[in-house]
Amino acid sequence: MIGSFTVGFLRIGWVDVIDVLLVTVLFYQLYKLLTGSVALKIFLGFMSIYLLYLVVKATGMELLTSILGQFMSVGVLAGIILFQQEIRRFLLTIGKATALDRVRVFPWRREAASERMNITPFVEAAKSLAGKQTGALIAFAMASDLKFFADSGDLIDATVSKRLLMSIFNKTSPLHDGAVIITRGRIQAARCILPVSENPDVPASMGLRHRAAIGLTEVTDAIVLVVSEETGQISLVRGGEVFRNLASADLRARLNEFLFDVAPKPTASTGSTAAEVAA
Numbered sequence: 001m002i003g004s005f006t007v008g009f010l011r012i013g014w015v016d017v018i019d020v021l022l023v024t025v026l027f028y029q030l031y032k033l034l035t036g037s038v039a040l041k042i043f044l045g046f047m048s049i050y051l052l053y054l055v056v057k058a059t060g061m062e063l064l065t066s067i068l069g070q071f072m073s074v075g076v077l078a079g080i081i082l083f084q085q086e087i088r089r090f091l092l093t094i095g096k097a098t099a100l101d102r103v104r105v106f107p108w109r110r111e112a113a114s115e116r117m118n119i120t121p122f123v124e125a126a127k128s129l130a131g132k133q134t135g136a137l138i139a140f141a142m143a144s145d146l147k148f149f150a151d152s153g154d155l156i157d158a159t160v161s162k163r164l165l166m167s168i169f170n171k172t173s174p175l176h177d178g179a180v181i182i183t184r185g186r187i188q189a190a191r192c193i194l195p196v197s198e199n200p201d202v203p204a205s206m207g208l209r210h211r212a213a214i215g216l217t218e219v220t221d222a223i224v225l226v227v228s229e230e231t232g233q234i235s236l237v238r239g240g241e242v243f244r245n246l247a248s249a250d251l252r253a254r255l256n257e258f259l260f261d262v263a264p265k266p267t268a269s270t271g272s273t274a275a276e277v278a279a
């Protein structure tokens, strides 16, 4: 084999090295995704049975091989059903990591600075809502389509304004419960139900609203703005990470960074923010 070398009795080619490297990356990503969840234990159990299957097959134990073989063929299907959420997240991670995602032109990122969605209504509404201890949950769609979640609420399709955001989250409004979804600079829907994170590392101080924000960013690349009803704190969530206690200037800087890839100015104070939950 061209470009191969020998270690003891093993002849190793470059393809084998690349193969092992890719499998290592694949397993590392799987481990990162599953760590902290009950799925990791199921996965380890499944891998142990698979290893046992390989050993009994290599040693020629036919009866055990056929029993474990049956289990393996059903196990793959069972695994797909059991790990639905994790497989979704895994494929999304791969999708996010590819250069294609960067090349793919986000409608907002493609626009010239003058045509970008105006984030001032969000910053001002968040500030006013926080001042009144009124909770809010606003999800910004990026590359992932949030239609599935938008369909769980009431479709609105309206121009963004501070007044409209304030009226939606007003505690007496029939639309205030659940999340608002922003797509291509418009309020697509309100009263939407988001997936709640099952990450055990989410601090107990965070209620369901924050868990829903974290949950959505775990399964999509959405950016979520949260105003806590209890503390009036403003947070942004991206990829499962919570940037807490943002002042208006910090919120503006982070929104510009996360939505439009605009690097925060060195003068912008982001010191008070803290990324709390690792993705």
Ligand SMILES: Nc1ncnc2c1ncn2[C@@H]1O[C@H](COP(=O)(O)OP(=O)(O)OP(=O)(O)O)[C@@H](O)[C@H]1O
Pocket: 135, 137, 176, 177, 178, 179, 192, 193, 194, 195, 196, 205, 206, 207, 208, 209, 210, 211, 212, 227, 228, 229, 230, 231
């Ligand atoms: N899965 C969800 N999807 C969308 N919105 C949700 C979801 N779960 C909760 N919410 C919103 O959060 C509101 C408050 O929930 P909860 O009382 O648990 O939060 P909280 O204790 O005020 O938490 P936080 O401090 O995170 O604001 C709900 O009334 C609802 O509007």
